[in-house]
Amino acid sequence: MPTSPRTPGRYGQAGQLFSKQTQAIFYNWFQKVFFGPEEVAIPQYGSIAEAVEHHPRADVLINMSSFRSAFESSLEALQQPTIRTVAIIAEGVPERDTKKLIAVAQRANKVILGPATVGGVQAGAFKVADAAGTLDNIIACKLYRPGSVGFVSKSGGMSNELYNVIARAADGIYEGIAIGGDAYPGSTLSDHCLRYQHIPGVKMIVVLGEIGGRDEYSLVKALEAGAITKPVVAWVSGTCATLFQTEVQFGHAGAKSGGADESAQAKNAALRAAGAVVPDSFEDLEPTIKRVYDELVGAGTIVPAPLPPPPSVPEDLAAAKRAGRVRVPTHIVSSICDDRGEEPTFNGESMSALMERGATVADAIGLLWFKRRLPPYATRFIEMCVVLCADHGPCVSGAHNTIVTARAGKDLISSLVSGLLTIGPRFGGAIDGAAQHFKEAVEQGWEPDEFVETMKRRGVRVPGIGHRIKSKDNRDKRVELLQRYARERFPSTRFLDYAIEVEGYTLQKAANLVLNVDGCIGALFLDLLHSVGMFAKAEIDDIVQIGYLNGLFVLARAIGLIGHCLDQKRLGQPLYRHPWDDVLYTK
Ligand code: ACO
Numbered sequence: 165m166p167t168s169p170r171t172p173g174r175y176g177q178a179g180q181l182f183s184k185q186t187q188a189i190f191y192n193w194f195q196k197v198f199f200g201p202e203e204v205a206i207p208q209y210g211s212i213a214e215a216v217e218h219h220p221r222a223d224v225l226i227n228m229s230s231f232r233s234a235f236e237s238s239l240e241a242l243q244q245p246t247i248r249t250v251a252i253i254a255e256g257v258p259e260r261d262t263k264k265l266i267a268v269a270q271r272a273n274k275v276i277l278g279p280a281t282v283g284g285v286q287a288g289a290f291k292v293a294d295a296a297g298t299l300d301n302i303i304a305c306k307l308y309r310p311g312s313v314g315f316v317s318k319s320g321g322m323s324n325e326l327y328n329v330i331a332r333a334a335d336g337i338y339e340g341i342a343i344g345g346d347a348y349p350g351s352t353l354s355d356h357c358l359r360y361q362h363i364p365g366v367k368m369i370v371v372l373g374e375i376g377g378r379d380e381y382s383l384v385k386a387l388e389a390g391a392i393t394k395p396v397v398a399w400v401s402g403t404c405a406t407l408f409q410t411e412v413q414f415g416h417a418g419a420k421s422g423g424a425d426e427s428a429q430a431k432n433a434a435l436r437a438a439g440a441v442v443p444d445s446f447e448d449l450e451p452t453i454k455r456v457y458d459e460l461v462g463a464g465t466i467v468p469a470p471l472p473p474p475p476s477v478p479e480d481l482a483a484a485k486r487a488g489r490v491r492v493p494t495h496i497v498s499s500i501c502d503d504r505g506e507e508p509t510f511n512g513e514s515m516s517a518l519m520e521r522g523a524t525v526a527d528a529i530g531l532l533w534f535k536r537r538l539p540p541y542a543t544r545f546i547e548m549c550v551v552l553c554a555d556h557g558p559c560v561s562g563a564h565n566t567i568v569t570a571r572a573g574k575d576l577i578s579s580l581v582s583g584l585l586t587i588g589p590r591f592g593g594a595i596d597g598a599a600q601h602f603k604e605a606v607e608q609g610w611e612p613d614e615f616v617e618t619m620k621r622r623g624v625r626v627p628g629i630g631h632r633i634k635s636k637d638n639r640d641k642r643v644e645l646l647q648r649y650a651r652e653r654f655p656s657t658r659f660l661d662y663a664i665e666v667e668g669y670t671l672q673k674a675a676n677l678v679l680n681v682d683g684c685i686g687a688l689f690l691d692l693l694h695s696v697g698m699f700a701k702a703e704i705d706d707i708v709q710i711g712y713l714n715g716l717f718v719l720a721r722a723i724g725l726i727g728h729c730l731d732q733k734r735l736g737q738p739l740y741r742h743p744w745d746d747v748l749y750t751k
């Protein structure tokens with residue numbers, strides 16, 4: 165363990181650890197961070213070399229990596245010409261690795277803070293890692309502007325405590341460093357005291373040592389050699405170790421009572437003998453600092469400056485909200501599900517509960533679309549709709565589009581969406597229109613012929629009536645199956661009956677003007693909504709008006725469209741080009 169003071173030369177001009185141009189590279193993660201009231205984006209790079217190349221003025225590297233990788237990355241950082249200081253935050257870096265890093269740093273005249281350091285702070289200028297704690301603490305400890313005290317400690321936790329003590333007993337710190345609690349710190353107490361000796365702003369030095377190791381003796385030597393002439397107030401903690409019968413290991417790796425001269429008592433005595441001001445106990449440290457500070461003020465060495473108001477930093481919104489100091493309007497309202505708890509809920513029902521009751525796709529539709537736990541006959545009806553509408557061959561509009569898109573080399577989602585986009589008033593998207601118009605007709609008490617003729621006068625084709633290939637003599641099986649089910653299971657089929665009467669009238673006009681699958685689903689959903697006993701009239705009006713029901717066709721047909729896309733890919737089909745002879749070219 166080196167006990168001789170190191171030269172201050174490697175700390176740059178006038179012993180400053182952080183230059184005016186200091187830029188930190190936050191290695192190991194990238195994030196937006198607040199800088200005062202504004203957010204700044206810290207760029208991320210894949211390697212230290214790349215980061216250094218982009219930021220040649222950055223001279224401090226804060227290494228947040230774990231003890232497993234701290235050695236390699238710190239070594240790499242020390243090898244970068246522009247990096248002068250490396251702070252290693254990780255605890256548990258193997259001592260032999262730290263010794264290698266120290267050797268590399270000494271050869272290159274560079275500084276290591278840590279390992280196992282909480283960092284350091286140059287008041288009003290720069291802060292490494294978690295040093296100094298929260299903004300509240302920074303303001304309470306007057307760290308937003310420089311004081312006159314250079315402080316160095318082994319312990320990070322105790323640094324924060326001492327920033328406070330020094331702010332009360334003196335005018336606060338100029339700079340504070342926690343060298344870390346390992347047995348072999350990358351830089352020592354005396355290294356930093358020697359730096360402080362050369363920093364004009366530092367008028368007195370406070371040192372907090374620790375039982376174990378011989379680091380404090382290098383400070384003793386520096387004091388004896390007259391290399392440090394500024395007043396030093398020092399305390400080595402761990403004096404209570406003598407109360408124990410056996411060797412004591414405190415929290416830090418290096419804080420264990422070894423030989424007699426590593427005891428807190430011995431080191432305090434040696435420091436006192438070398439000229440440091442050493443109180444009789446830790447409790448006495450604050451008044452001792454105050455006494456030395458007051459003497460320096462009395463001698464005119466320190467001219468206390470009026471404390472400027474702290475820069476105003478807006479409170480963090482989340483913290484203010486938690487404390488009930490602000491209320492913030494939300495941007496989104498949601499009423500169907502909640503993913504904040506242990507497991508997501510669909511309209512209040514947990515996923516576990518859904519699985520326990522063997523919930524189906526139709527149950528999920530009931531909860532997420534209609535916000536109801538629908539009775540089994542209703543969910544079975546929805547399932548039938550989904551299965552029956554899942555596909556209707558490759559020639560229908562949607563499948564055709566999907567096939568063409570897939571054959572143009574597009575991905576699954578593009579091919580699917582291309583097919584879905586064809587769903588509309590003519591193809592598959594007539595369920596809502598059918599429900600709206602059948603509902604209006606029944607509510608108005610129109611006779612079926614009166615309804616069809618009214619629609620004709622309006623110039624609107626009756627949604628849900630008519631099919632390109634289905635007709636009076638070529639019935640749509642889907643319509644038959646749905647009708648049969650509804651007649652068996654629905655409490656009422658009033659709207660279906662009306663739609664069948666409409667079909668009876670339209671079939672007199674043309675054989676293909678059948679009640680189609682969209683019209684059948686539209687009419688039967690009206691029956692369901694009215695007879696299930698769960699929906700008020702206004703809610704049914706809403707459901708029909710908003711247009712929930714086309715969703716059934718969209719959902720169902722997505723199954724078939726995905727199938728068509730995968731089929732084309734599986735079959736390796738080439739780009740589709742429509743044949744010329746299938747186009748009528750005309751003027
Ligand atoms: N209401 C009133 N008259 C109609 C309707 C209708 N829904 N459909 C067709 N007609 C009339 C036409 O006005 C035309 O009469 P006209 O000769 O006096 O001018 C005649 O029937 C034939 O019309 P076409 O356009 O040749 O019929 P086509 O077979 O091409 O139309 C279609 C089929 C698009 C489905 C049509 O009937 C229609 O628009 N229906 C309403 C929309 C609808 O329900 N679509 C869903 C179909 S099912 C599904 O896609 C899953």
Ligand code: LMR
Binds near residue numbers: 592
């Ligand atoms: C379908 O379900 O896609 C069909 O009813 C439409 C059609 O053109 O056959």
